[in-house]
Amino acid sequence: MSENLKFVPHATCTFCGCVCDDMDLTVDMDEKRITKAENACVLGKAWFREHGIEQRPYALIGGREATTAEGVEEAAQILARARFPLIYGLSDTTCEAQRVAVAIADMIGGTVDTTTSVCHGPSGIAFETVGESTASLGEIKNRADMVVFWGGNPAEAHPRLFSRYAVTPKGMYIPNGRKDRTVVLVDVRRTMSTPVADIFLRVKPRSDFEVLWALRALVKGRRVDPSIERRTGVSLAVLEDLVARMKSCRYGAFLFGMGLTMTRGRHFNSGALLALTTDLNEFTHWVAKPVRGHGNVTGADNVVSWQTGFPFGVNFSRGYPRFNPGEFTTVDLLARGETDAILILASDPAANFPKAAIEHLKRIPVISLDPKTTLTSQLARVAFTTATYGINVGGTVYRMDDVAITLRPAFESPYPSDEEILSAIRDRVRALLGGNRVPAVAPAVAAAS
Amino acid sequence: MSLAFTLRTPPTVPLEAEVLTPARLAGLSAPEAAKLSVVHGNERADLGEFFQVQGTADGGGAGEFRLTGDLSRVKHVGAGMADGRIVIHGSVGMHLGAEMTGGEIIVEGDAADWVGPEMTGGRIVIKGNAGHMVGAASRGSAVGVRGGEIVVFGNTGNEAGHGMRRGLVAIGGDAGDFAGVSMLAGTIVVLGSLGWRAGAGMRRGSIVTMHPVELLPTFSYACTYAPLYLRLLLARLRRLGLPVADAQVSGRYQRWSGDAVELNKGEVLILEA
Numbered sequence: 001m002s003e004n005l006k007f008v009p010h011a012t013c014t015f016c017g018c019v020c021d022d023m024d025l026t027v028d029m030d031e032k033r034i035t036k037a038e039n040a041c042v043l044g045k046a047w048f049r050e051h052g053i054e055q056r057p058y059a060l061i062g063g064r065e066a067t068t069a070e071g072v073e074e075a076a077q078i079l080a081r082a083r084f085p086l087i088y089g090l091s092d093t094t095c096e097a098q099r100v101a102v103a104i105a106d107m108i109g110g111t112v113d114t115t116t117s118v119c120h121g122p123s124g125i126a127f128e129t130v131g132e133s134t135a136s137l138g139e140i141k142n143r144a145d146m147v148v149f150w151g152g153n154p155a156e157a158h159p160r161l162f163s164r165y166a167v168t169p170k171g172m173y174i175p176n177g178r179k180d181r182t183v184v185l186v187d188v189r190r191t192m193s194t195p196v197a198d199i200f201l202r203v204k205p206r207s208d209f210e211v212l213w214a215l216r217a218l219v220k221g222r223r224v225d226p227s228i229e230r231r232t233g234v235s236l237a238v239l240e241d242l243v244a245r246m247k248s249c250r251y252g253a254f255l256f257g258m259g260l261t262m263t264r265g266r267h268f269n270s271g272a273l274l275a276l277t278t279d280l281n282e283f284t285h286w287v288a289k290p291v292r293g294h295g296n297v298t299g300a301d302n303v304v305s306w307q308t309g310f311p312f313g314v315n316f317s318r319g320y321p322r323f324n325p326g327e328f329t330t331v332d333l334l335a336r337g338e339t340d341a342i343l344i345l346a347s348d349p350a351a352n353f354p355k356a357a358i359e360h361l362k363r364i365p366v367i368s369l370d371p372k373t374t375l376t377s378q379l380a381r382v383a384f385t386t387a388t389y390g391i392n393v394g395g396t397v398y399r400m401d402d403v404a405i406t407l408r409p410a411f412e413s414p415y416p417s418d419e420e421i422l423s424a425i426r427d428r429v430r431a432l433l434g435g436n437r438v439p440a441v442a443p444a445v446a447a448a449s
Numbered sequence: 450m451s452l453a454f455t456l457r458t459p460p461t462v463p464l465e466a467e468v469l470t471p472a473r474l475a476g477l478s479a480p481e482a483a484k485l486s487v488v489h490g491n492e493r494a495d496l497g498e499f500f501q502v503q504g505t506a507d508g509g510g511a512g513e514f515r516l517t518g519d520l521s522r523v524k525h526v527g528a529g530m531a532d533g534r535i536v537i538h539g540s541v542g543m544h545l546g547a548e549m550t551g552g553e554i555i556v557e558g559d560a561a562d563w564v565g566p567e568m569t570g571g572r573i574v575i576k577g578n579a580g581h582m583v584g585a586a587s588r589g590s591a592v593g594v595r596g597g598e599i600v601v602f603g604n605t606g607n608e609a610g611h612g613m614r615r616g617l618v619a620i621g622g623d624a625g626d627f628a629g630v631s632m633l634a635g636t637i638v639v640l641g642s643l644g645w646r647a648g649a650g651m652r653r654g655s656i657v658t659m660h661p662v663e664l665l666p667t668f669s670y671a672c673t674y675a676p677l678y679l680r681l682l683l684a685r686l687r688r689l690g691l692p693v694a695d696a697q698v699s700g701r702y703q704r705w706s707g708d709a710v711e712l713n714k715g716e717v718l719i720l721e722a
Contacts, residue, residue, distance in 0.1 A: 082490075082491075083461065083462045083489065083490030083491055083492060084462035084463065084490040084491065085491075108491065109490070109491025109492075110491065125588060128588065128589045129589065129591075209646060209649075210646075210665060210666060213649065213665055213666070213667055213710060214666050214667070216667075216710045217666070217667045217709050217710050220709075220710065222667065222709040222710065222713075223667075223669060223709060224666045224667060224709075225666040225667075225668075225669070227666060228666045231663070231666070264626070264645070265626070265627075265645075265646065268627060268630065268646070268649065316491075317463075317465075317488060317490055317491040318465070318488060323588065323589070324587075324588055325588065326562060326581065326582075327543060327562070327563075338462055338463055338522070339462070340461065340462055340490070
């Protein structure tokens, strides 16, 4: 370690949706790396430790080293020529970059989709149908005397959700912290989070909807068939006891994860939980919040909603935004082979998408923006190396409770930010289209193709 | 002679062709029909770039036309149609007959997701399988089919009849999960098996199945009987070509009431073994 150290107080960790903004970083400015991250959880420490400056080309075009400007030109040509282009990812970058990504999608008559479609997209559908009783994490910390974690493992995925907001911290109306809270965990298996709970409901896989539906009926005083225990693994007596506790608490909060949203039933699972929350508000105050994974996936929801009216899976091919999950979401578009070019912003779908979708990725021109080498960047026609948001790049991100937080970068990167590259692509696409929105009428594209 | 469209150049990306309705084609010659505008991805194109068009359209809005080829990337065929007839020799893409108010669509092959969303009248017959959301409410909408008939000879995906308020959805094969979810009224008949969570959140309406099914714990057994209306309905489905057995027409059905989470005035009828 050199003696050229820099101290960055109140920095923000963008690893997960908690977006903890109380990081105190020590940076070795000669080696361009963070040597210490006080207050960070184990995941945050790894995030800061692993994001130094790597020696990589600014851009690769077809595997050949290129400048950023050359990459921009190639990317713009691909997007301007495409008939059904798609822009995907967005969840690990700043809101400023997300805004430019949406503008490009609008300009090229394409589709913009975020990683929300493969995590809490079902919740997004449910919000539209059922509505949302919501709160900030600060409100939950200060008021919630009953917290139900459903379908998640915060101890390993969001460690500071327990310690900073929802389990142990003392709050304005929760003076004794953990002692004043009843914590319930609902999951299909025991996890590292289980010991934290006062009540653990181990439900059979794929039976969350039945449990939620039974809880709704009990809250409303309706009959529930005793066969519920055989089907879900949870007895009627346990559910009745839980309902009594939920109706008698002062302030309750559901925090739900992908164990609910991505199991059989999907948006109906999320919708059932949101409807249960509404039902409980007949008796006492309850809120529900999805626990979000990527650092700025909530920002992606907010930016895309603010610019298009819809949170993800938005298509512009008719000149106005249309929202239809299943039709305009990335996995579906790729698996059906319907898109002919894709720009992937800060995401690695080649590592986790279904095989049919990955096979189509291999058939079409891919443009990738990522600080790291990924499976997606390796199959990309154009791969940009970018600076890391939150560490090298400032801007705005949203915490999982829709609270906007400003980033305080630790040190500069030689690589451009996502926003800079996207802005250059946007300007070049605009020039290629001759100011027209519809590529077909742009002479520059016709000449180039 | 009616117009006939044969797919000559399959679209490489989705083709949105809501111009393919009897009313829009009424009185057009083949060259005129070929000049109609469709949306191919993010650009406008002529219908004739993809289809070979022959014949002349019938006069008036009640004409008939035929489509031939694999139209699985052609969306919105028959959307909003009010009368006339479309016959599709092949498979067809999403949003077939969306919001149609009358007329008839016959598909000799399969249909993709969203067959007849929010239709209020007319009939759609799918000889093969259909995707998800048959006769359903569009995303963000609370009410699905308000009238008309959808008959699928094969299987369907999830959410058939989602939010339906009136009308009939008849499925010759199996239905996916959440058939009749949030149903307000209307009738769904499934000759094959029902998937999980049928009728979740239904207020009124009828779901009929010929195979045993485990319902949500918020449904309760009411009685076993032979409803007269069901005999009439099944006889009609038989006339439409669905393979309805005599035992199903004359059989006795368990009646389960639900969904107790909502009004509890819906019913699921299960053929007694």
